[in-house]
Amino acid sequence: MNGTLATLRGVLFRARCRLLGRRVTIGDGLRLHGRLEVHGEGTVIIGRNCSIHGVPGHRNRCVTLNSNSPDAIIRIGNDVALHATRLSCKYAITIADRCLIEDASILDTDFHSIAASREAPAHEGPDTCRVLIAADAAIASGSVIAKGVTVGERAIVGPCSMVTRSIPDDCVVLGNPARPVVRDAKPS
Amino acid sequence: MFGLLRGTFHQLRYRLLTGGRVRIRFPFFVYGPICISGPGTVRIGRHCSVRRNVHDGLHVSTLSPDAHVEIGERCNLGGLHVRARREIVLGARTMTAYCLLQDSFFFSRAPSRREVRAGATSRSIVVGGNAWLGLFSTVLNGSRIGRNSVVSAHALCYGAEIPGDHVAGGNPTRRPLPSESLLRLAERT
Numbered sequence: 526m527n528g529t530l531a532t533l534r535g536v537l538f539r540a541r542c543r544l545l546g547r548r549v550t551i552g553d554g555l556r557l558h559g560r561l562e563v564h565g566e567g568t569v570i571i572g573r574n575c576s577i578h579g580v581p582g583h584r585n586r587c588v589t590l591n592s593n594s595p596d597a598i599i600r601i602g603n604d605v606a607l608h609a610t611r612l613s614c615k616y617a618i619t620i621a622d623r624c625l626i627e628d629a630s631i632l633d634t635d636f637h638s639i640a641a642s643r644e645a646p647a648h649e650g651p652d653t654c655r656v657l658i659a660a661d662a663a664i665a666s667g668s669v670i671a672k673g674v675t676v677g678e679r680a681i682v683g684p685c686s687m688v689t690r691s692i693p694d695d696c697v698v699l700g701n702p703a704r705p706v707v708r709d710a711k712p713s
Numbered sequence: 714m715f716g717l718l719r720g721t722f723h724q725l726r727y728r729l730l731t732g733g734r735v736r737i738r739f740p741f742f743v744y745g746p747i748c749i750s751g752p753g754t755v756r757i758g759r760h761c762s763v764r765r766n767v768h769d770g771l772h773v774s775t776l777s778p779d780a781h782v783e784i785g786e787r788c789n790l791g792g793l794h795v796r797a798r799r800e801i802v803l804g805a806r807t808m809t810a811y812c813l814l815q816d817s818f819f820f821s822r823a824p825s826r827r828e829v830r831a832g833a834t835s836r837s838i839v840v841g842g843n844a845w846l847g848l849f850s851t852v853l854n855g856s857r858i859g860r861n862s863v864v865s866a867h868a869l870c871y872g873a874e875i876p877g878d879h880v881a882g883g884n885p886t887r888r889p890l891p892s893e894s895l896l897r898l899a900e901r902t
Contacts, residue, residue: 581820582748582772582794608821627821663825665818666796667851681828683818685851685869685884697831699871701884706831706871 531556531576552603559609560587567592567614572603572622580609580628580666590614593634596651602660616651621660621678629668629682631656659694668703716742716762723747727755737761738786745770745791753780753797758788758805766791767811767848773797776820785842793846796820798835804842804860812846812864814838816854832872841877863892 535555542549542563549563552573559579563569569590580586586609590599597614601607602622609628612618616633620626633656637643649672656670659678667685670676675691682688683699683706692698697706720741727735727749735749737757745765749755753775761784763771769792773782780797784790785805792811795801799816803809817824817835824834836855840846844858847866852858856870859877864870869884879889 578821581750581774581776581796583769584748606821625819625821627819663819666815666820667813679827681818681825681831681833683833683871684815684853685813687884695827697827697833699885700869701867706833 528556531558535577562587562589564589565592565597565614566595567597567599569599569601571601572605574603575601575605575607578606578608583609586628615649615654617655618658619656620658621662623661624658625663626658627664627666629664629666629670631658631664631670633672635672716744719743720763743770747771749773751775751780751797752778753782755782755784757784758786760787762789763793764789764791766809768792769794769811774820776817777823798823800837802838803840804844806843807840807846808844809846810848810850810866812848812850812852814840814846814852818854836872861892862889 534557538557539551549569551571554574556576559577561577577588588607588609589611591613593615598617599612599614600619602620604623605620606625610626611630613632618631618633633654634649635646638646654672657675661679662676664682665684668682669687671689674688677692677694679695680692681697686699686703687701688703699706717740720743723743724737724741735755738759740760742762745763747763747770751774755773771790771793773795776798781800782795782797783802785803787806789808793809794813796815801814801816816838818828818833838852838856840858841860843861845863847864849867850864851869853871855872858875861878862875863880865882868882868886870886873886875881875889878892880892880895881889
């Protein structure tokens, strides 16, 4: 899909959000190279010049921004590129400027308790669960960023990682659980 | 029969649409979705079959004009996702469940300086003959999987050298175990 068509689609999407009175605020320059779906009653704020893509080789994977409560806030900064990313927000998810997020999942809640009743988790709250992806970070395919995680500036999360703890700035992590990648270490 | 018809249709379709960059050899049996995209070259050997595994069939994407994907003959592919920036080779008779083979950390851009400094450059992947890539396994940059080896479900290979006739598990994979020993252990218990 070329740039002009993507820009046009972005403009139309913005207009549609305004018309429908949705709590979605989108900055200038949004480019939709793939589908963008926004579900739920929370607030979504998207910055300027963001680009939305799918995954090469799949027609149905798209960027999905889900809010699971009316107080949820999803904030996406400027110049962010999302490739079939899935966000599921109950409290707050913030993606800062210039991040690249491929088809990863970002969750700020466990959804269910580990107790047999599977009720809503007891000890979650906006302060402990908010997720922040700091500026210039990059998150690769298949990763999961769990609740309460801060991914540091310029950090890199490798493919299929499970990130349950915050990552310092400039760190490269991989694995389940995500651990720093040590250069030239023989894994086996 | 229908699988062969579908396969032949895709064979001709890709031959025509890509001008020979994507070449699939006859016979090709297709029972699931197929999507081959990108500017690089793709070669699929004879007697390969594609089934549906976790809703996906064969999804190959080359990320640069120099990228090359080679799938050997008689492979049994299901839910295979290949994203090649350099080269990804699957030997003959490879069996795959829903798995991802990606030779760089990111498919949307080339490796950055930070990744290069951390050793995460784009490096080719070679999977030996008769290997088995288990469900939700991931094979990343620079991995070499030997003949007859098995990558367990949910395992992640990053720069891993897995010798032939071994089973590798874990995320990331640690010491692969010889298949012989595991088979003997299973017989005893």
